[in-house]
Amino acid sequence: MFKGNYWLALVIAATFISVASLTAVPVFAAGDPDFDPPLVPLPAHPPIPADNKSSTAIYPAKMGPKQELGYLLFFDPKLTGDASLSCGTCHHPDTGWGFNDPISRGYPGTVHWRNSQTIVNTGYFHKLFWAGSVTSLESQAPAANKGGVAGNGEDDMMESRLQMTPEYRQRWKEVFGYDRPLIKDAWRAIAAFERYMSQTDTPYDSFLKGDNKALTASQKRGLELFKGKANCVECHNGPMLTDEKYYNLDVPNPVEWTESGLAQISYRFEIYAKGVTEKLYRESKHDLGAYFRGKNPQDIGKFRTATLRYLSYSTPFMHNGAFFTLEEVVDFYNEGGGESDLLNTKTKILKPLNLTDDEKADLVEFLGSMSGEEIKLPFPKIPPIAAFDDWQPKK
Numbered sequence: 001m002f003k004g005n006y007w008l009a010l011v012i013a014a015t016f017i018s019v020a021s022l023t024a025v026p027v028f029a030a031g032d033p034d035f036d037p038p039l040v041p042l043p044a045h046p047p048i049p050a051d052n053k054s055s056t057a058i059y060p061a062k063m064g065p066k067q068e069l070g071y072l073l074f075f076d077p078k079l080t081g082d083a084s085l086s087c088g089t090c091h092h093p094d095t096g097w098g099f100n101d102p103i104s105r106g107y108p109g110t111v112h113w114r115n116s117q118t119i120v121n122t123g124y125f126h127k128l129f130w131a132g133s134v135t136s137l138e139s140q141a142p143a144a145n146k147g148g149v150a151g152n153g154e155d156d157m158m159e160s161r162l163q164m165t166p167e168y169r170q171r172w173k174e175v176f177g178y179d180r181p182l183i184k185d186a187w188r189a190i191a192a193f194e195r196y197m198s199q200t201d202t203p204y205d206s207f208l209k210g211d212n213k214a215l216t217a218s219q220k221r222g223l224e225l226f227k228g229k230a231n232c233v234e235c236h237n238g239p240m241l242t243d244e245k246y247y248n249l250d251v252p253n254p255v256e257w258t259e260s261g262l263a264q265i266s267y268r269f270e271i272y273a274k275g276v277t278e279k280l281y282r283e284s285k286h287d288l289g290a291y292f293r294g295k296n297p298q299d300i301g302k303f304r305t306a307t308l309r310y311l312s313y314s315t316p317f318m319h320n321g322a323f324f325t326l327e328e329v330v331d332f333y334n335e336g337g338g339e340s341d342l343l344n345t346k347t348k349i350l351k352p353l354n355l356t357d358d359e360k361a362d363l364v365e366f367l368g369s370m371s372g373e374e375i376k377l378p379f380p381k382i383p384p385i386a387a388f389d390d391w392q393p394k395k
């Protein structure tokens with residue numbers, strides 16, 4: 001009995017020590033006594049859900065048929081209200097598959113109320129959107145294209161347009177086994193395409209897999225700062241460089257948001273729909289983030305830790321696009337995050353870092369190593385709606 005416990009204690013201690021030394025990060029980092037998953041490369045492809053099977057190919061390999069259908073639909077304006085924009089308008093290939101205004105454009109007549117995120121690598125997330133409000137790409141796509149300030153589409157209208165498109169009838173037959181497109185399967189094909197948009201061949205991943213030359217000397221110093229003095233690893237960890245938890249960093253609001261009447265109207269429309277009190281509806285000057293989901297005061301102003309992948313192309317940064325450069329982001333953290341603390345929920349983890357100019361430069365260099373080559377796919381040729389006679393079955 002005694003002997004058993006002795007060995008058990010020894011094994012636990014040995015495991016603890018070897019995990020700590022293998023990952024070379026403090027297992028319990030300063031300020032937040034949680035376990036930080038190690039920094040590891042991205043798996044070869046994102047998980048494929050059992051109820052939406054598709055090819056495991058990722059860019060730049062050849063797409064499978066479902067991914068290819070999703071690629072067309074991603075850029076097809078038939079899937080929005082007035083057919084004047086598509087997913088690809090706000091997630092544009094030339095701007096990191098996001099939108100490069102601090103606040104995204106919206107449905108005609110509105111602006112959005114948050115920064116548009118890149119869709120690259122989203123297949124690896126467990127929670128989507130800045131406040132983590134949906135948990136799968138399959139449910140994210142309809143939320144986007146039916147949302148009032150985004151796609152603003154109606155199911156029956158969008159579905160009819162697909163059914164009037166001969167090429168889709170043919171592709172649906174091939175991919176789903178029936179030829180009268182249903183909108184629910186459009187979202188599933190788009191999700192399959194998003195999983196294709198994964199990037200695993202960055203210098204950072206190569207370095208973690210053992211290629212010591214993949215990072216420059218400056219980037220290696222940046223990595224040490226990231227894990228040590230700058231303590232980024234406390235929240236940015238695991239294969240996606242995010243713990244997918246929620247924090248309020250007290251990011252300042254950009255003037256594009258506070259000074260734009262249209263942005264304020266869109267924001268108030270959105271939070272009214274989310275059922276806030278009339279007082280909040282009238283007076284809120286901040287995006288309350290994760291609060292909107294459970295109306296828990298502790299969640300006010302909190303956002304999901306962002307991934308640090310593909311940053312080289314996805315400026316501006318943060319939920320409100322407050323920063324255009326990584327230098328600004330690092331300065332923000334160096335000062336210990338935002339200073340207003342108006343919402344009283346700012347994380348205690350952020351502290352002034354006292355980084356020297358050289359250290360800041362190394363950190364910025366390191367952040368660049370988590371982006372590979374820019375993913376360039378052309379706008380595809382969108383299948384046209386046919387004249388009535390063309391899509392009736394031939395007698």
Ligand code: HEC
Binds near residue numbers: 114119140141
């Ligand atoms: C009008 C602009 C607009 C359109 C159209 C749009 N999006 Fe977005 N997208 C955004 C914005 C803004 C966000 C962030 C919103 C938030 O967090 O509340 C976002 C977030 C996302 C995310 C979450 C990324 C992450 O890191 O969690 C995914 C995935 C995504 N969009 C895919 C799509 C798809 C697929 C479509 C088409 C079906 C689409 N979007 C249409 C603007 C748009």
Ligand code: HEC
Binds near residue numbers: 234236246308318326
């Ligand atoms: C307390 C947890 C925490 C720590 C520590 C932290 N971050 Fe963040 N990071 C976040 C959260 C949360 C966001 C999104 C915040 C928002 O939009 O309001 C974010 C966003 C970012 C972004 C923007 C990414 C994008 O796509 O918009 C960058 C870049 C970034 N962090 C880098 C760093 C660096 C570098 C460090 C270390 C100096 C660091 N972070 C430390 C939680 C943290």
